[in-house]
Amino acid sequence: xxxxxxxxxxxxxxxxxxxxxxxxxxxxxxxxLFWYVQYPGEGLQLLxxxxxxxxxxxxxxxxxxxxxxxxxxxxxxxxxxxSDSAVYFCAFHSGNxxxxxxxxxxxxxIA
Amino acid sequence: NAGVTQTPKFRIxxxxxxxxxxxxxxxxxxxxxxxxxxxxxxxxxxxxSVGAGITDKxxxxxxxxxxxxxxxxxxLRLELAAPSQTSVYFCASSYSGRSNEKLFFGSGTQLSVx
Numbered sequence: 001x002x003x004x005x006x007x008x009x010x011x012x013x014x015x016x017x018x019x020x021x022x023x024x025x026x027x028x029x030x031x032x033l034f035w036y037v038q039y040p041g042e043g044l045q046l047l048x049x050x051x052x053x054x055x056x057x058x059x060x061x062x063x064x065x066x067x068x069x070x071x072x073x074x075x076x077x078x079x080x081x082x083s084d085s086a087v088y089f090c091a092f093h094s095g096n097x098x099x100x101x102x103x104x105x106x107x108x109x110i111a
Numbered sequence: 112n113a114g115v116t117q118t119p120k121f122r123i124x125x126x127x128x129x130x131x132x133x134x135x136x137x138x139x140x141x142x143x144x145x146x147x148x149x150x151x152x153x154x155x156x157x158x159x160s161v162g163a164g165i166t167d168k169x170x171x172x173x174x175x176x177x178x179x180x181x182x183x184x185x186x187l188r189l190e191l192a193a194p195s196q197t198s199v200y201f202c203a204s205s206y207s208g209r210s211n212e213k214l215f216f217g218s219g220t221q222l223s224v225x
Contacts, residue, residue, distance in 0.1 A: 004153075032211040043115075043201055043216035044154075051211040089153065093210040098144060098169065103153035 004102035006090045021075040023090035031094035033073040038087040117217035124192040132187040134202030142208040143185040147198040192224045
């Protein structure tokens with residue numbers, strides 16, 4: 001069935017380190033892909049999205065590229081900050097099926 | 112800009128009690144959703160609605176009920192609370208439900224059933 005597999009956490013990085021969080025999906029049809037972020041004590045909010053193959057979504061220094069051939073949408077940031085500490089969720093939305101989420105990856109950035 | 116508002120933020124229930132989690136949005140969105148978030152398990156869809164008077168089950172509907180009498184409100188009802196329903200509940204909304212559209216989330220309700 002439809003599912004999202006993302007990198008297990010928690011991930012702990014020093015400030016200014018490079019971040020990659022892997023995400024792959026199994027979906028029927030041609031989904032739109034999303035990364036949502038959840039800061040402590042808050043609800044989820046959209047970080048970035050891509051709606052077709054080879055599209056790159058970007059926001060706040062984060063990037064992810066829609067790779068249809070590998071069914072992947074890995075999240076990257078070149079230099080993380082303490083304020084990036086949060087839980088990151090990969091998700092997809094296909095046709096009439098409501099959004100399907102991965103399990104989330106907790107990121108902690110230490111100064 | 113209120114967006115999606117959930118109440119209460121925290122609640123402790125005893126086994127067998129009932130309660131309603133409230134959710135309201137002021138963006139005139141047609142689609143509304145209820146998710147639960149268990150530690151390390153991501154978000155699972157409980158129920159969703161595509162418009163007033165229309166609701167449908169998600170992945171984990173057992174033990175819950177919903178109604179959608181207005182566009183703005185989408186309450187979630189727990190009739191006989193069980194420890195397995197201890198979780199964080201999120202309400203979300205979107206305008207059309209199209210696959211390229213983002214969801215707007217409330218700040219969540221943390222529920223403990225003891």
